[in-house]
Amino acid sequence: MKIFICGFGTVGQGVAETILNKKEFFEERYGENVLVVGATDSTTYALDENGLDLKKLLATKKTTSNVGNDEYTDVVKVLASSDFDVLIEVTPTDIDTGGVGLGNIEYALGHGKDVITVNKGPLALKYKELMDLAKSNRCMFRFEGSVGGAMPIINLCNSDLAGQRIKSIRGIFNGTCNYILSKMDSGQPFEQALKEAKQQGYAEADPTYDIEGYDSACKVVILANSVFGRNVTFDDVDITGITSINADAVALAKSSGMVIRLIGEVSATKLEVAPRLIPKGHPLSLAGTLNTAEIITELAGPITVSGSGAGRLETASAIMSDLVAIMDRRLGE
């Protein structure tokens, strides 16, 4: 199985590291190893049809900040020059245009390659087009890690819970916001909680994407399309972020046994991200950086899942689960 990794930041490196560590697992389960035959970062590329030396690749990236010596002008041309089976697309999310990720995924699906991504831009903007492209080229297109990181949700709904109607999903889909709101539970003002989130590495220098609810909105769109069979994009989401939450609001909530959490909600008719009052002790009152989701099912009532929403190996683990599903299908278990 030949893999191409587009994007060699935290997640891309986590994937390479995991594939390296899982050599025995792959050989035992499939009788063959996974070869990474190509990798790109934002400016350079590395190719080897016999499989790149992943240890060396990771070391090169660490010491030179580049994945290879050769620069590219058009990443799709690099993809086109390589013979691979599965694209792992982990370039940064761009929710305005879809970014380079969109072109990479279109190229791969259009040329009969399976695709795994955690890049929310293409999924939140062009889900239907990409899924149609995958279908017409008989490709698998999977993106478990795009919602909730290591928290199992998309494949859980579509495979383990297949056969029963899912009525709605409500969840905490952004660890940064939840960290900030959890800090505010104990009386910290918003600005101070945000500052701490930055110091801890949970918030970006420009935290807009998280605290305005845009990241959660992308995830709600992905769930709407993939679990509820809707055809919506980022612009369809009713979004309120957490920037207007102040200490008074939190104190008022507390006085009636509630906390404030940024909740994404999706059903056949809803598509919303907003701060909500949640009773203490409810699964969605969770504190900290974990993600959690409450799946309301037709037959089984509520099923709750939680797990790490981000992180190098956590996201790599979701990508691994997609890769295993693809390899099971292609190579037989």
Added chain:
Amino acid sequence: MKIFICGFGTVGQGVAETILNKKEFFEERYGENVLVVGATDSTTYALDENGLDLKKLLATKKTTSNVGNDEYTDVVKVLASSDFDVLIEVTPTDIDTGGVGLGNIEYALGHGKDVITVNKGPLALKYKELMDLAKSNRCMFRFEGSVGGAMPIINLCNSDLAGQRIKSIRGIFNGTCNYILSKMDSGQPFEQALKEAKQQGYAEADPTYDIEGYDSACKVVILANSVFGRNVTFDDVDITGITSINADAVALAKSSGMVIRLIGEVSATKLEVAPRLIPKGHPLSLAGTLNTAEIITELAGPITVSGSGAGRLETASAIMSDLVAIMDRRLGE
């Protein structure tokens, strides 16, 4: 797809009802319907190679307490007289001998039929033998509902989390015990909490199987074998039930911010059911009748799931997920 249902109590009826309600789903997904060609209860049987009328079957059971007019002496002979693809084995659990369920499953797997069960007896006593039989006859043998009812766990670990090592699973696997312990949290003595559990229908007239931890032990065995690849049986579990928990112990726990919960724990080396002190707010401090499990993974840290541990439609939903997996494999998605 032709189904035979052995056991027509609460769960068996829930399965029949669900198959009846899912006609459209099956036809849309597979282009064919599911036919129930046979059903048995503890004394009678009903057969129809063109598919039993499930509405009528459910009504007959309700009015006469029997699934059919004909009594059997040997249930395996009834199975042998029917041409079916999948056995849904939902007779009552017998952890001493495996009960009739064991013979039914052996017959079906031995004759190339796929099997879905939630019957913990055969799984806790003869897991390895049954799995070997399934493999040598190229059958699928699935039992998602045997642990945690509607809470996704076995298929989640073996498919969604495939490819990463699961270090351990700790969980609340018995809703009856958890109901009793939750009542005791607020000061009720054990006997009164047990009485209430009986009144609410959560505990059997003879509650031994639940409160002595035997039910949880079966589930821990099933996880040890199916997720950790061990080869253990019921007798290998280190079991302590909840009958010795008194109000003093609960009060002492409470004074240090803890609650007492009956926890099943399984890993490559552990196999244990015992009351444990759990900090309030921890996922395993859950109150009420839900089941929950904390899956400690190699790459993704802890992943927590919870859901209804029992109930007619809840258990039927787990059986449905196994049936969908079998039909996906046999008929293609």
